[in-house]
Amino acid sequence: MKLLAISGSLRKESLNTSLLNAAKSVAGDKVTWDTAAIDDIPLYNQDIDGEQKPASVDRLKKQIEAADALVIATPEYNYSIPGGLKNAIDWASRPAYKSVLAHKKTLILSASMSPMGGVRAQGQLKQILAGTLTPVFPAPEFAVATAQNKFTNGELTDTDTQQKLQRLVNDFLAWV
C-alpha cells in the first residue's frame, strides 16, 4: 500500500511533520510513503488552472493520484487549518467531484501546543474534504495536545500517544 503524507505546517521543526514521521514508523514495512511539499504552490487562481498548471500543482496532483490513501497532519491556526493547506486542497480539488481527491481515503491527525490539540481544525478539515468527496477515516479525532511535551528532537516520546497512534494507523490501514 502506498500512502501520501501531507503536513499542513511548513516549518522545519513542525510537530505535525514529526507526528507524520511517527505514523510512518508505526505503519511498518507493509506500507511505502511519499511526502507532499506544499510550500511552493502558488495561491489558487482559476486563471492559471488550465491545461498548463504550475509544476508544483502537477506534482501534488500526481502524488495524490498515485497514492492509495492520504495521511494529513494539520496544525490549528486561529481555530482553522493553515491557509497553505487549504490552498493545496483547493488546487487538488479540481475538476470538482472528479478530482484526484474524490474517493481518496484519508486519515486526519493534528498536533498543537494548546490543550485542545487542534481538534477544531480537524472539524474544519473534515468539512472541506466533504466538499471534495474525500472520505475521512471515521474515528474520534486523534489530536495531540500540548504536543511540545510529547516530542523530543522530532521523535514522539510519549508512550501513551505512541500506542494510540499505532492502533489508529493499523485500523486505518485495515479500512483502506
Ligand SMILES: Cc1cc2nc3c(=O)[nH]c(=O)nc-3n(C[C@H](O)[C@H](O)[C@H](O)COP(=O)(O)O)c2cc1C
Ligand atoms: C498563526 C498561528 C495561529 C495559531 N492558532 C492556534 C489555534 O487556534 N489553536 C491552537 O491550538 N494552536 C494555535 N497555534 C499554535 C500551534 O498549535 C503551534 O504553533 C503548533 O506548534 C503549530 O504546529 P507545527 O508545530 O506543526 O508547526 C497557532 C500558531 C500560529 C503560528
